Amino acid sequence: MKALNFALLIGGYALGQGAIFLAQTWLISRGNVGLVADFGMAFYVATLALLFVDFGSITYLARETAAIEGDEDRIKAIPRLYCTATVIRVIAALAVAIAGALVCMQIRPTPFLKSYLEYASPALFLWAFNGTGILDGLKRSGINGAANAAPFLISGMALFFVADAAPGTSGSVMGGSLCVGYLLAAAAQLVAIKQSGAPMTWAAPTRKELAQSAAMGFSALLTSLPGQLYFRFQLFASNHFIGKNGTGLLIYAKQVIIGFAQIIGFLRRIEFPDLVARLGRRPTRVLLEVAKSQKVGTAIAVASTIAMAIGGSAASLIWTDHLGVAGKAISLFSPVVVTSAVLLSLTQAITAQGQYRLAANMMIASTALAMLLTWGFSSLSPQLASFAAADIVANLVTIGVAAI
Secondary structure, eight states, X not given: OHHHHHHHHHHHHHHHHHHHHHHHHHHHHTTOHHHHHHHHHHHHHHHHHHHHHHTTHHHHHHHHHHHSOSHXXXXXXXXXXXXXXXXXXXXXXXXXXXXXXXXXXXXXXXXHHHHHHHHHTHHHHHGGGOOHHHHHHXXXXXXXXXXXXXXXXXXXXXXXXXXXXXXXHHHHHHHHHHHHHHHHHHHHHHHHHHHTTOXXXXXXXXXXXXXXXXXXXXXXXXXXXXXXXXXXXXXXXXXXXXXXXXHHHHHHHHHHHXXXXXXXXXXXXXXXXXXXXXXXXXXXXXXXXXXHHTHHHXXXXXXXXXXXXXXXXXXXXXXXXXXXXXXXXXXXXTHHHHHHHHHHHHXXXXXXXXXXXXXXXXXHHHHHHHHHHHHHXXXXXXXXXXXXXXXXXXXXXXXXXXXX
C-alpha cells in the first residue's frame, strides 16, 4: 500500500508540476520571464489563500483519523470529523474572500493579478470541501496525489495558450484554470472517501466540536503557514531588490526546489500514520526513531540536492542565454532541499505527538529568522545567491535548536 501511495503521489505531482515547469521553461527560453513572474506571483497568492481556507485540516484530520483504533470505528467517525472541519473551512473561505477584496481595493493590483484573482476566487469555497486529511489518515494518500494534480496540470497547459495574450485576458484564463482544477480535485477526493466505506452524510457538529476543531486546525495551520508566508515574502523582497526578471528566475528555481521537497513531503505523509503509532508508544530516543522511520526520505533529499547542483551547473555551461542563467539559479538553491527535508522530519515528529503549538512556535521562529536574513543579505548583496543563503542558514539554525 505504501509503494502504491507513493507511486500515485509522485505520478500525480510529476504530471501537474511537470506541466507548469515545462511551460515556464518554454516561456523563459522565449525570453518571457515577465509572464513567469506574473503567473508565479498570482498563483502563489491564490495557493496561500487556499492554505488559509484548509485551516490546517490536512494535518490534524490525518492525525485524528489515523489515531482512531479499529477500521470500523474509524469509518463511523469520518462523517463527523469531515463535517466539523468543513464548517470551519467554509467560514475561513468567507473570511479570506472578504479580506482579499478589501486588500485589492487598497493596493490596486496589476491587470493580470486582478483578473486572475477574480476568476480563481470560487476555488476558495470549493476547496473548503476537500478530503485531503481524511484520505491521508486512511492511508490513501496516493489518491490525493492523483486528484491534487488537476489544478497544476490545467494551469500548466493553459500557460502555453496565454503567452502572447493581453495581461487581463491571460489572468482570467489562468485564474479560471485554477478554479476548474480545484473543483475536480475536491470532487475526486469525496468520491474516494465514499468508496472507502464512509457514509458521507451530514453530521451536525456541536459547538464544542467546532471549538476543538478550530483550535487544532489553527495550531496545525501555524506549522505550515510560516514557510508559505516566507516564500511570498521572498517574492516581495526579490521584486524590490532584483526586479521582475530576477523574481521570475527565483520562482523558476523555487519551482524545482518545491518539486523535490514535495516528493519528500509525500513520502513523509505516507509514513505519518505509522509515525503517530510509533511515537505514541512514548519512545525515549525520539530522534533515533524518527531517523529510522524516515531514512528513505532523507536519502532522496541528499540525492536530489546532488542532482540539482550537477544539473543546474551543467545547464549554465551548455546555454549562455536565459536558460543558462536559470540553471545557475537552480544550482544555487540545491542545498535547500536536504536542509528542508531534515527540518520537516523534526517538525513531523513533534506534530505526530499532537504538539501542534510547539511545532508552530518552532516554525514561526524559523520563518522570522529567515525573513531577517533574506532582507539583510539582499540589502548587502542584491542577487539570487543572497536568497539561497538565507534559506540554508535559517534551516540549519532551526535544525540545531530543535535537535537540542
